[in-house]
Amino acid sequence: MPELSVVVPAFRERDNIPALLRALDQALEGLDWETIIVVDDAFDGSEDLVRERAQQDRRVRCIHRIGRRGLASACIEGMLASSAPYLAVIDADLQHDETLVPKLLEAAKRDSADIVVASRYMEGGSTGALAAERVRASRAASALSRVICRGLTDPMSGFFVVRRGFLERVVRRLYGRGFKILLDLVAAARGQVRIVELPYRMRSRERGESKLGARVIAEFFMLLLYHLTGRLLPARFFLFAAVGVTGVGVQLAALSLLFTVSGNFLFSQSVATWAAMTSNFFLNNAFTYGDQRLRGARIWRGLLSFYAACGIGAFINIAIAEWLFFKSLPYWAAGLAGALVAALWNFFTTASFTWGGSSAAKR
Ligand SMILES: Nc1nc2c(ncn2[C@@H]2O[C@H](COP(=O)(O)OP(=O)(O)OP(=O)(O)O)[C@@H](O)[C@H]2O)c(=O)[nH]1
Numbered sequence: 230m231p232e233l234s235v236v237v238p239a240f241r242e243r244d245n246i247p248a249l250l251r252a253l254d255q256a257l258e259g260l261d262w263e264t265i266i267v268v269d270d271a272f273d274g275s276e277d278l279v280r281e282r283a284q285q286d287r288r289v290r291c292i293h294r295i296g297r298r299g300l301a302s303a304c305i306e307g308m309l310a311s312s313a314p315y316l317a318v319i320d321a322d323l324q325h326d327e328t329l330v331p332k333l334l335e336a337a338k339r340d341s342a343d344i345v346v347a348s349r350y351m352e353g354g355s356t357g358a359l360a361a362e363r364v365r366a367s368r369a370a371s372a373l374s375r376v377i378c379r380g381l382t383d384p385m386s387g388f389f390v391v392r393r394g395f396l397e398r399v400v401r402r403l404y405g406r407g408f409k410i411l412l413d414l415v416a417a418a419r420g421q422v423r424i425v426e427l428p429y430r431m432r433s434r435e436r437g438e439s440k441l442g443a444r445v446i447a448e449f450f451m452l453l454l455y456h457l458t459g460r461l462l463p464a465r466f467f468l469f470a471a472v473g474v475t476g477v478g479v480q481l482a483a484l485s486l487l488f489t490v491s492g493n494f495l496f497s498q499s500v501a502t503w504a505a506m507t508s509n510f511f512l513n514n515a516f517t518y519g520d521q522r523l524r525g526a527r528i529w530r531g532l533l534s535f536y537a538a539c540g541i542g543a544f545i546n547i548a549i550a551e552w553l554f555f556k557s558l559p560y561w562a563a564g565l566a567g568a569l570v571a572a573l574w575n576f577f578t579t580a581s582f583t584w585g586g587s588s589a590a591k592r
């Protein structure tokens with residue numbers, strides 16, 4: 230068994246993989262290591278390339294995930310596939326300085342740290358040529374993340390070494406979605422973690438494309454909420470609820486537009502409701518279930534089941550609100566309670582009927 234497994238999440242990184250393997254080979258000389266490259270299906274031949282290398286070099290392993298996406302889950306599954314006592318996580322795009330890995334490992338052993346983080350924001354570190362607005366966003370996110378974890382100069386870092394015992398201790402409390410796996414690990418430790426940081430200078434991406442987008446930002450906020458609320462509800466529910474709030478906006482906007490034009494309330498309210506459900510479905514498909522998004526013909530079947538579930542949810546909402554109102558609750562409290570129960574109903578039914586899979590609601 231090697232002493233160190235280097236877990237590399239990779240999505241559309243075919244052009245970077247040969248250089249990465251060369252760089253690891255050089256940087257880790259003299260260490261007993263292996264690398265586990267977790268490739269999500271992108272039809273770009275990355276997995277074939279990794280397997281080809283694996284046939285010549287037993288230190289190289291490939292995990293090929295189909296119909297799945299997500300950096301954090303890729304890292305977790307890669308780490309769990311290893312039996313090594315130390316696990317490194319490093320990007321595939323050569324932005325992280327692999328020559329630091331032996332020092333991260335040494336610090337983990339010497340200081341018996343749970344996590345050794347490569348930091349861009351401590352003395353001696355740098356974001357390199359990263360665009361100014363990206364640095365600002367990263368710093369703002371780091372500041373915000375203090376609500377769930379302290380003691381890190383660079384909680385947004387995706388480059389670190391972790392002790393296997395620590396991972397096993399926190400793994401069941403992880404949010405496990407989105408991009409910010411380090412923040413997730415530290416937040417899940419609830420203060421019971423020894424952290425050491427070492428500085429490094431980040432390189433810029435030479436090949437392949439960035440995967441940053443709106444989903445990454447949405448997931449970041451959901452990660453904060455998940456840990457802030459003490460992991461009360463399944464991680465996915467928070468995104469589902471946020472999409473529901475946007476649905477209220479869509480509904481009111483469509484209602485005001487249609488009612489102004491047609492003057493017919495029932496007609497306007499019906500179309501506005503349909504518009505809100507439709508927009509909720511597509512937003513949930515892109516964000517809440519972005520990692521197992523319905524595509525092609527499955528979208529239409531999913532949409533119909535979503536209409537059906539939310540239609541029943543609307544009846545439940547009205548029935549509960551009406552009942553509570555007659556129990557002499559104030560109108561707003563009755564309305565809120567109805568909406569909350571309906572949101573839970575919608576979430577759990579669409580998790581199994583629309584996005585399928587019994588595990589959808591659990592994660
Ligand atoms: N397996 C897997 N890897 C991913 C996924 N999304 C991103 N990655 C990998 O995670 C690493 C970080 O993603 P990047 O797109 O480079 O994010 P970034 O470094 O913040 O952005 P850039 O500076 O623009 O490169 C890269 O190695 C990606 O290939 C995913 O859904 N699945």
Ligand SMILES: [Mg+2]
Pocket residue numbers: 320322324434
């Ligand atoms: Mg990158």
